Amino acid sequence: MPDSSTAAAVHGEAHAETHNPALLHHFATEEQQRDASNLGMWIFLATEVMFFGGLFCAYLIYRLKYFGDFAAASTSIDAALGGTNTAVLICSSLTVVIAIWAAQRSRRALMIAMLVLTMLFGLTFLGIKGVEYRDKFVEHHVPGSSFSFEHEEIPGHPGEYANPQHAQIFFALYFIMTGLHALHMVVGLGIFTWLLWMAWKGRFTPDYHTPLEIGGLYWHFVDIIWIYLFPLLYLIDRHR
């Protein structure tokens, strides 16, 4: 490795000039360290895309096969609650970017306020989700032995009823996909609790706030998943 001596020199200089305790020894510069963290997070998100991608693929296959049954099942979900939740998540993404913006300008109070707001939006989302799930339990739309979807008309086909077995596949996908998404929200809330703690202790400076940035990447990714889940699960054939 012919470059190792120069890298070591750069490394030494960076340390001599800044003495930034956040700069780990195996990185030459703060920028290199930040880029490495960002890249690592994006690679993790790539695995998450494939993880959710398999579920979206299963959804597409069964939606093509049992479209009428999927439409009948989808219509039974409260789209207004789902739409509200989409707006809540979008607001939480905005507060995340404002928190990073504030960290870059040493606006500690604003950063902490935005992190708290993000978590409140996240909790609101989970609360609304809980109301939705409760409705499904009350209506016996949860897959399993007590599942019931009898005499539900297929939208646009009066007199034709959805096949309960096929509708059950929709609800299984609905609970797995939104449940996995909700699990990601819970993990996100854990990450943001830690970020809030770090922010409270004054760990984030204009020069070093990488945890905020990569925590934000995760939060935005979970938002993007929901942006697809909302129209796919809640809005099938609503116009009939």
Add this chain to the structure above:
Amino acid sequence: MSEDSTSGHSKSSSLTTYFAVWIALLAGTLLTYEAAKVDLGVFNAAVALIIATTKALLVALFFMHLRHASEKLLKLVVISTLFFLLILLALSMADYGTRAWS
């Protein structure tokens, strides 16, 4: 507001941009909700997916700062992610979509 002039933060957009993207995302949500109630025939699903993809792009480009990404390795990761997702969905659909369902 002159946020972008702050030194060393080329990756960050201005607050004005963030609020504009936020408004666009909320408008997109309302649009997708209202469009679902209109009978567009086979295009209902297409419209919903186009709106969702536009919203996802806005989040990725502005909120996740992909617009300012300079590292080629990062772009490679993002593009290959989409490429493999496309393979997963397109090849599966090419199979199931062309089967004769009874």
